Amino acid sequence: LTSTVLRSASTLIAFPTVFSSSRVRYEVVSNYSHLFWVPGSDPSLEPYMLLAHIDVVPAFEADGWDAPPFSGREVDGFIYGRGTIDNKQSVMGILQALEFLLERGYAPRRGFYIGLGHDEEINGHFGAANIVKLLQSRGVSLAFVLDEGSAILDGVIHGLESPVAMIAVTEKGMASVKLSVTTLPGHSSMPPAETSIGILASAVTRLEKNPLPLLFGHGPERDMFEHLAHKFEFPLKFVMSNLWLFGPLLVRVMQRRPDSNALVRTTTAVTKFNAGVKINVMPPYAEAFVNLRIHPAQTVEEVLELIRLTVNDERVKIELDRGFDPLPVSSFDDKSFGYQIVKKTLLDMFPQISVAPGVCVGNTDSRHYNSLTKDIYRFTPTWFKFHGVNERISMRNYEEIVHFYFQLFQNCDTRKLPESHSAQHDL
Incomplete structure (x- = not known):
């Protein structure tokens, strides 16, 4: 004070x-x-x-x-x-x-x-x-x-x-989503076929390998490129001036870089992963947090449903920690x-x-x-x-x-x- x-x-x-x-x-x-x-x-x-x-x-x-x-x-x-x-x-x-x-x-x-x-x-x-x-x-x-x-x-x-x-x-929305798995405890000398960590790791891997849909043209990002089209060097100037034709090509290029990928879709970032209590004890519980920055064309509820469909595993509990829709x-x-x-x-x-x-x-x-x-x-x-x-x-x-x-x-x-x-x- x-x-x-x-x-x-x-x-x-x-x-x-x-x-x-x-x-x-x-x-x-x-x-x-x-x-x-x-x-x-x-x-x-x-x-x-x-x-x-x-x-x-x-x-x-x-x-x-x-x-x-x-x-x-x-x-x-x-x-x-x-x-x-x-x-x-x-x-x-x-x-x-x-x-x-x-x-x-x-x-x-x-x-x-x-x-x-x-x-x-x-x-x-x-x-x-x-x-x-x-x-x-x-x-x-x-x-x-x-x-x-x-x-x-x-x-x-x-x-x-x-x-x-x-x-x-506008600014993107945000959602913090918790994924968790609960299994029976046990000893590492007699491990089950899948552990809570393995189940959760597979779910997280599916999220990373299957990014949410591309939404170029459903927010102001298209207007941005159209406003700037004449300022680009050739041949990009020609591409930006004809997005009706080259839009899909531009999007494929943009999604390769983290900074431009963030403009064309809701991004998914696994930021926390917690599991395990002892080196020789099977972990009875594992959790991970995923931070999503939501494209202006989507809502928190739509994104949660897409996560459920991607994870596609009833053993993984999916909960919204906090979030809000795009502006x-x-x-x-x-x-x-x-x-x-x-x-x-x-x-x-x-x-x-x-x-x-x-x-x-x-x-x-x-x-x-x-x-x-x-x-x-x-x-x-x-x-x-x-x-x-x-x-x-x-x-x-x-x-x-x-x-x-x-x-x-x-x-x-x-x-x-x-x-x-x-x-x-x-x-």
Whole structure:
């Protein structure tokens, strides 16, 4: 608790205008999450909301960090630290941009909220979920929500000539499924033909050898490639421009790589396997946990049924540990206010990039906000490199993130959709 108070005090010192301005209403939710409300001068304009989370996963210097993982040390133009790209760059970028605007006397026309959750890494059930309950009790509805989830991909997509800003318009669902087998105990000197471990291992093997169906074209992943078709090198440009013909070929290629395979189907990952009590005792019980990331075209119940059909063994008990369905696909056409505002802000800053809708394969706090808006977007203008040991962000990219939010706040004040960039840029 003391460290939390000290961190909160540090934030107040770093952004004194945000916390002292009469234009900002600030409150703490569930002891640790933060909610800001900046009213607009025109109450007829529906407000929007920016999200980020302040918690991080553990990190230890002994793992091989070049700088202590919680030092924020600057080395050769980079800021090192756990959370620099997940998702403290947004926390600091949003507050820094608002600080700059308030110092200049900025008074928004369109009101907006900022929500900083404290437990996104463990599903946001206390932070984001309680912020949503509070806003619901006040009758709040939102034009759109912008959270983390995707980034600017440079050199990540094979054959693409330019960087692409992937604005995720949905995110995959998730299910954690427990498979278990119970058998009679016994001694290893007189083993049965099959043990609980063997039965369960066979079930797990069937799941790994029989992946769930390909669903390319049933979610926004097809739109992503069609938006980017002209940016690919030949012959990929020809393939992407004629997916009606080459779609099956593209899918066969995509499923060979874990990163692209995640876009075209519900993925199955066996993450835990527990069995055995003693070296010479037959294991009476074995269990395994399977983590599934569910494609937008499927539901948790549909996936559970497919697992039962694949395992096809009554000795294996299949239980849903926890899970939730994929989020609805948010609008991304020319009339979509939130998508077009984010797109305009990006293209004004980075005219060399392409912008396309995409799918967030992970899960974010934004899924809790589905009751407040029909349009949720997941994107931060981070030039994606990696997230793990030596996690870091360049000073230049952090400045770009601050600039992005600085411009986004102002661009959202428009009453009408921005003029389409399609004349100069492709969507």
